[in-house]
Amino acid sequence: MPYELIMGDTELDSKVPDGPIDQKWTLYKQNAKLVLPANKRKYTIIIVGTGLAGASAAATLGELGYKVKSFCIHDSARRAHSVAALGGINAAKNYQNDGDSVWRLFYDTVKGGDFRAREANVHRLAEVSLNIIDQAAAQGVPFAREYGGTLANRSFGGAQVSRTFYARGQTGQQLLYGAYGSFSRQVHEKNVTLYNNREMLDLVVKDGKARGIITRNLITGEVERHAGHAVLLCTGGYGTIFYLSTNAVNSNGTAAWRCHKRGAFFANPCYTQIHPTCIPQAGDFQSKLTLMSESLRNDGRVWVPKKKGDDRHPNDIPDEERDYYLERRYPAFGNLVPRDIASRAAKKACDEGYGVGPTKRAVYLDFKSAIQRMGEDAVRERYGNLFEMYEEITGEDPYKVPMRIYPASHYTMGGLWVDYNLMTTIPGLHCLGEANFSDHGSNRLGASALMQGLSDGYFVIPYTLGNYLAQHQPHDELTTDTPEFEAAEKNVADNLKKLMEIGGERTPQDYHRELGKIVWNYVGMSRDEEGLKKAITDIRELRKDFWSNLKVTGVNEEFNKNLEFAGRVADYLELAELMAIDALFREESCGGHFREEYKTEAGEARRNDEDFCYVAAWEWNGDPTKPKLNKENLTFENVKLAQRSYK
Amino acid sequence: MSSTSNAMKFTLRIWRQKGPKDSGKLVDYKVDDIIPEMSFLEMLDVLNEKLAAEGKDPVAFDSDCREGICGTCGLVINGIAHGPLAGTTTCGLRMRHFRSGDVITIEPFRADSFPIIKDLVVDRTAFDRIVQAGGYVSFNTGSAPDANSVLVSKDASHDSMDAATCIGCGACVAACPNASAHLFTGAKVYQFAKIPQGQPERDQRVLNMITTHDKEGFGDCSNHGECEAVCPKQINIKTIAQMRRDYLVASLRT
Incomplete structure (x- = not known):
């Protein structure tokens, strides 16, 4: 065994308020401590990141009167990767009169997350979803509209109602620009100061507080x-x-990981989302994979040939010789099953020899029936920009030839452990959006990431942060002239120097590629004990090699991408081991975490609620090979634990 | 997986400049083993890994999402901002649009208001300051009415979206003989001019944004239309016309 489990002894208090599930947030807000308006300007809040969560939090806290210092690694706050989200944002508005409600969105999200999320957080998210759409519409976000001028909706995976709001295939961009606009207004008002082109490399903790x-x-x-x-x-x-x-390419886990090393627990690192509909890899040169929005599964049909290794052109394969395997296996949800299920089904089809395209690691996503049903123009109106993107990358026209798609890494449900206040195990350090672990359990539903980022930033943190600050009087003057700052700064400078001075042969990208292959092969869509043990050993070897054979060109005192990447890869070489360890000790299958040893006869994920109905919150123990496990037990008082079925 | 049978070769003539105060020059580099499916930036990745392995300073360029939406990347390729393919960012451009053996000249987005940081990386924070001057609807979180209480016609929403799609890359400035940011500013003004939410601040918005635009040193528009031709989101210059009309009306009203 490369790692023997070490148990921590921290009692994790989720601080979920008392009361019925649909009253908890209301009661919390009624009882939360407040900061006097005139006192708010005495508090300085550091916000790292300017995506949906960071920009919305900075804007809102600025409006309330706090002094906000906002940091981003880009030249502009508008570049954060939330900008790339395509398909939509969920909200329980029930504008379609199709039976939606806060309860249903709550239920769908808990079930979609395979019963591994905290009920109270998810219910709050569903409640707040209503305000987000109002907020964004008032900002002038150009959502899709009906002819009468009301908002339009479409369907996303894991739901039987149509509750997804969208702005063409650029919903993340438009929501981010809405938040960035409000953020920019606060910069103009001098409540927010933007520090662009800055990377957070350490957290300073004094007297146990961030x-x-x-x-x-x-x-x-x-x-x-x-x-x-x-x-x-x-x-x-x-x-x-x-x-x-x-x-x-600049998205990274460094800030979160450095906080982890200062005492913030890292929860469920093995819960990663592999998105089913991405353009397949074409070669080793490739720097990223491009997503084709889940919204395409509204009208696109997924299939593979019924005959193994069928090399015919897809248009020459008649309907009766095609296996629309999602529709066959999951008649109730069809092509709109949740992401984890669609991804595994695609992998299974390819593993069994039914894959298509030059690499045989792809399945078809076909719009022929949609084009026949509603015409090419209607399809173009809904998905035009995605089709163009696909054609530019692959050189094939999806109006004529089915798209080829394959799963790819897309989102991480794991992240820093937070309580109901979104506070980590370090008092004062809060974590919002994708960086925390809280709302999606072991699988996130489509169109829920935008919802969570904005919920945390616009509507949750303004209340919970006030509650924290009200219990801590502002110091007369904030100073960086303390031994803790000095030590942290030295730690960062030493680490940068160390990276620069190794003087070896291999570039950071080279290590990153190799690490990526290990993680994809053994801690990817399916995992087993043997593979996970091998991953742990391989990662350790690679990490050792990294610290003796890395080559970073240039100097620290300039724009130096290689140095940036080197620091991020160094952190990933530690986090990857934690992912594998977490996956190894979660001896069940749930959501995005699929262990080959734990599946039903039909090949579906088999949870073990008896032994694993908990959040695994890992504690840094001075060394990446010796993390300590702390557990937050999950209790389900409102939703009945059941095997997740979409049949 | 990569095959060498269809490998392409290029001579890359790249602008190298150590820092904002240094003078720069074009330097030639050879790359081979480039395959047609590679994006332009992936080709530069190949060059940079080669340079790094040789212990030479890689070419600094910026990029992030690599799917044409974040607006971070931007190079002038053979004299055209974002290269030869219309409606595409630099990261979306594939090498199959070039011929093996080509000499490709690569320069930064040049403008006085976009100082060069290093090699091909420029400082576009002036765009942020234009937005800060008024590129938003002013209201505080929590005070919004129900989303469906304000109706917006499908056409207006569509029209607004066409302008809102601007990614702030700066190609319009790089292409303009006057280094004007009127397409960037016009797109934001237009987005709000077309919908009810944008009306209360309509006059003030256009006045403040144009004042800041001019203060940042961007030039005026003289209807060359180069901006529209290179815009990766194909934003129409009618947005500039609308902005100028709004500016005139707002100036007369205040």
């Missing part, structure tokens, strides 16, 4: 200290740990 951060200026290399009364981490997920993913 009191600041250390950043590197990505243009000058300067290492800087910033103090605040609270720190909000809104830095997204760690999907690029797979190297190839649908995330941006």
